[in-house]
Amino acid sequence: MRGAPANPSSASRRRRALSRSPALLAALISVAIALLCALERTSWRIGWVDALERTSLDQRFRWRGPIATTGEVVIVAIDDDTLERRPELYERRAGTAALVRAIAAARPAAIGIDQVYVDPEEVLSPGLGRRIKEHVARNMFFKPGTKGQADALLQEVARELMGDAELADAVEAAGNVALAIHLTQEAGEGRPLPEPASLRHGRYGQQDARSPPTRIAETGLVSLPELVSRARALGGITVEEESDRAVRTIPAAWRVGDAAYAPLAVQLVALRDGLGRAELAFLGGESSLQIGARRVPLGADEAVVLNFRGGGGTFTTVSAVDVVDGRADELLRGKIVLLGVTYFGHDVVRTPFARDLPGVELQATAVDTILAGDTLVRSSALTDALVTLASGFLVSLLFAAVLRAGPLARIAGVLAVVGLDVAAAWLAFTRANLWLALVWPLLAAVVAGSAALAAAYAGEALQRARLRRTFSSYLGAEVLDELLADPTALGLGGARRELTVLFSDIRDFTSVAERLSPEDLVALLNTFLTPMTQEVMTRAGYLDKYIGDAIMAVFGAPVARTDHAERGLATALAMHAALARLRPSLRQFGTEALQIGVGINTGEMVVGNMGSADRFDYTVCGDAVNLASRLEGLTKTYGVFCLVGASTRAAAPASYQFREIDLVRVKGKGRPVAIFELLAGPGGAVASYAALDRWGAALAAFRAGEFLKARAEWQAFQAENPDDPVVRLHLGRLAELGEQAPPDWDGVVVFTHK
Structure with missing residues (x-):
């Protein structure tokens, strides 16, 4: 192929090199996307990529389907049946106290109440209720037979007003209750927090002073002091919705002053295992937390990535009515019991398996994930970048000149790499509980593959034009078309x-x-x-x-x-x-x-x-x-x-x-x-020519050294073909050679000129 290029500029040479080498272009794009992946994972969040990645995680959950729970968590539900048959169990503190006593009677390992009782219960107007309580307190000692009906009635009313105290007594009597607290970084979403000393049993006993929690809580919702003081532990129940309003993690810690506060799930596991506060540690520098001998890995944003077991109803759930009626004791014995609301439309969150999962089931998922030790771990930024780079490089190999793959083969190859990326993410998820990046490797494969295909087509078009230009003067139209169809x-x-x-x-x-x-x-x-x-x-x-x-x-x-x-x-x-x-x-x-x-x-x-x-x-x-x-x-x-x-x-x-x-x-x-x-x-x-048989005989005799016979045959041939220059040449040679062949004769004529 003819060509005499001048001295092209370096930029022109680079463009031409890329058009001639789609594999190089794909490799360069892969490197760029891998660098973007590392940057996005470490410091520069790209919203749409992060949203797609989290959606891909949801899809992995759905492909995997529900899995069995540990069986160690039971939910006592304030459900629709409870509101219909025994509404006082939820609406009145005394009813809740009775429910707590019934749960405790079944001897569970720990009780978690997924409710925050911020304000005192007000059955009557605040002023009237206070006056009745004061009156009963002043006149509660009287002589037998002198109590009037009015005083008795007032005493009965006063008992109805003592629901907060009854609930506090029930919590204290149970001895293994963890109450919920809501801690927030958002102004206007809570109230000023009480003195830290009153919340000390909500803290981690140990923390890495060099890496305190990044979530700083200044406000929140905390139950009444008499309840908090009687509880064995306090645990955060705050959830953080992501951009698609789904919840996939629970915060591992909040910082209030200099102390780190634990979530409810951690406190319940600690109660179950009989651990003191000193055995709970938040290790921010190591991206983990410690619950006795259990080490729980954390995500990059100091959160426990939940390994969802399924949708609503995944955990063993009993109605509060059945508990107070004594029909669920065997189900609760030795378990971690979570008391929460499940009635329709109340306190729901969106998860990979459900759009309306009750919040108490989210807390149950967190507890079960920690107990099973199968918390999801997000792969490191370096791992994701290397996987992305490998995906792009595999695509670039499809365009290597040595393969000589056609467009359909290359497209199939890109799809195969995409399938490999999905398979790798799937296997990491199901076999190792590893959240491996999927969107970035797919981007590398698709973008690098698309760019390389475009470059290959452009390069092929340039090559066809160059070939047509070069060979149009040297090949016929039909052959040129064949060559353009297959430049190889x-x-x-x-x-x-x-x-x-x-x-x-x-x-x-x-x-x-x-x-x-x-x-x-x-x-x-x-x-x-x-x-x-x-x-x-x-x-x-x-x-x-x-x-x-x-x-x-x-x-x-x-x-x-x-x-x-x-x-x-x-x-x-x-x-x-x-x-x-x-x-x-x-x-x-x-x-x-x-x-x-x-x-x-x-x-x-x-x-x-x-x-x-x-x-x-x-x-x-x-x-x-x-x-x-x-x-x-x-x-x-x-x-x-x-x-x-x-x-x-x-x-x-x-x-x-x-x-x-x-x-x-x-x-x-x-x-x-x-x-x-x-x-x-x-x-x-x-x-x-006539008499070609004589020609053949003469040539054979000449090579055999039989010059007389050769001369005779050629002379006979010449008589038939007098204008043949070749026979004249041979007869002239015979005249020079004489009658006898030389001793080394082989019949070969040697030419020393071109």
């Missing part, structure tokens, strides 16, 4: 193939050129070369080059043809016929008697782009090419139109006729080769 046929870089080469030359062109002016000489060459070139291209030959008045053509390349020898022979016959048609046009130059010689040879040769880095040709080289050139030169010596090599003769169809001329050793060749004259074929005849 060029065999860039050189390939060893069996081809056929044709050389043609004008006889005595030097004397012709001396008689013509430069202008007429150019006109003569154009007149002669145009039809000869057309005959080459018509038969799918490649016009390798013009060498002055000579033509070099290749058959079987760049588009492979198995019948390249036949095409070369057919072209020689067509050239002979074209020269005959051309003679009237040559009279104006005085060259109507112009003669040409053609040499054809078939054999193994190297074909491809050859030359320097800045200028090169698509051509052929090798001994078989050199022999074709020598054969064309020998046509002058033997006085024939076309000489072909033995390989071409062997590959020719039976419809072609030849005459073996000689056994020669041409310059530059050590081994002798047989040469043949092309006589005729389907496309016409070049020469016709």
Whole structure:
């Protein structure tokens, strides 16, 4: 392929390199996306990518489906049945106290109340209720028989007003109750927090002073002091909705002053395991928290990533009514019991499995995740970046030149890499509880693949345009279309193939050129070369080059043809016929008697782009090419139109006729080769001889050293063909050799000139 580029700019060279190497482009894009992934994971949050990643995590949950719980968590639900049959269990503190006592009677391992009792219970108006309590307190000691009905009634009313105290007594009596607190960083979402000392049993006993919690709570909602003081522990129940309003984590700690406060799930696990506050540690620097011997890994934002078990109803749930009626004791014994609201439309959150999961089930999920030790762990920024890079590099390999993959194969390959990314994320999720990035690797695969495909198409379009530009003068339209359909046929870089080469030359062109002016000489060459070139291209030959008045053509390349020898022979016959048609046009130059010689040879040769880095040709080289050139030169010596090599003769169809001329050793060749004259074929005849059997007998006798017999046979042949220059040449050789063959005679004629 011809080309002579100038000195392109560095930017131009880079663009051209990228268009020529989609694999390089894909690799560079992969590196860029991997760097973006690392940046996004560490310091620069890209909202839409993060949202897609969290959505992909939800999808992994749904693909996996529900899984079994540990069975260690039971929910006591204030459900619709409770509100219908025993509403006082929720609406009155005394009713809740009765419910707590009933739960405690079943001897659970720990009780968590997912409610915050911020204000005192007000059955009556605040002033009236206070006066009744004061009256009963002053007159509660009286003599028997003197209590009036009014005082008795007032005492009964006073008991109804003591719900907060009853609930506090029940909490204290249970001895293993953790109350909920709500801590928030948002102004206006809570009330000022009480003195830290009153909340001390909500703290971690230990924390890494170098890495305190990043969530700083200044306000919140805390139950009444009499309740808080009677509880065994306090635990945060604050949830943080993400941009899609879903909840996937629970905060691991909040900072109030210098202390770190634990979530309700941590406190309940600690109560179950009989651990003191000193055995709870928040280790922010290690992204984990410690519950006795349990270590819970945390996400990047100091949160426990929940491993959801399923949708609503996943955990064993009993109605509060059944608990107070004593029908659930066996279910509660030794379990962590969470008391919460599940009635329709109240306190719900969105999770991967449900849009309206009761909040108490979210707390149950947190407890069960910690107990099972299968907290999800987010892969590190480095891991995600490396996985992203690997995904993009795999795609770039699909576009490596050595693969020579087609567009459909490349698209299938990109889809396979996408499938591999999904499979890797899925296996990490299901086998190792690892939240491996999926969106970034998919982005790398899709973006790098799309860019590489576009570059490949652009490069192919440029290559097709370049090939059309380069080869349009050297190939026929049909062959050019085939080459454009499969540019790999060029065999860039050189390939060893069996081809056929044709050389043609004008006889005595030097004397012709001396008689013509430069202008007429150019006109003569154009007149002669145009039809000869057309005959080459018509038969799918490649016009390798013009060498002055000579033509070099290749058959079987760049588009492979198995019948390249036949095409070369057919072209020689067509050239002979074209020269005959051309003679009237040559009279104006005085060259109507112009003669040409053609040499054809078939054999193994190297074909491809050859030359320097800045200028090169698509051509052929090798001994078989050199022999074709020598054969064309020998046509002058033997006085024939076309000489072909033995390989071409062997590959020719039976419809072609030849005459073996000689056994020669041409310059530059050590081994002798047989040469043949092309006589005729389907496309016409070049020469016709009578008594060819005598020719064959004479040639055999000559090679055997039987000169007398050879002379007799050739003389008989000459009598039948008096104008044959070849027989005159052989008879002249015999006259020089004499009657006897030399001792080392092998019948080979040696040529020392080209």
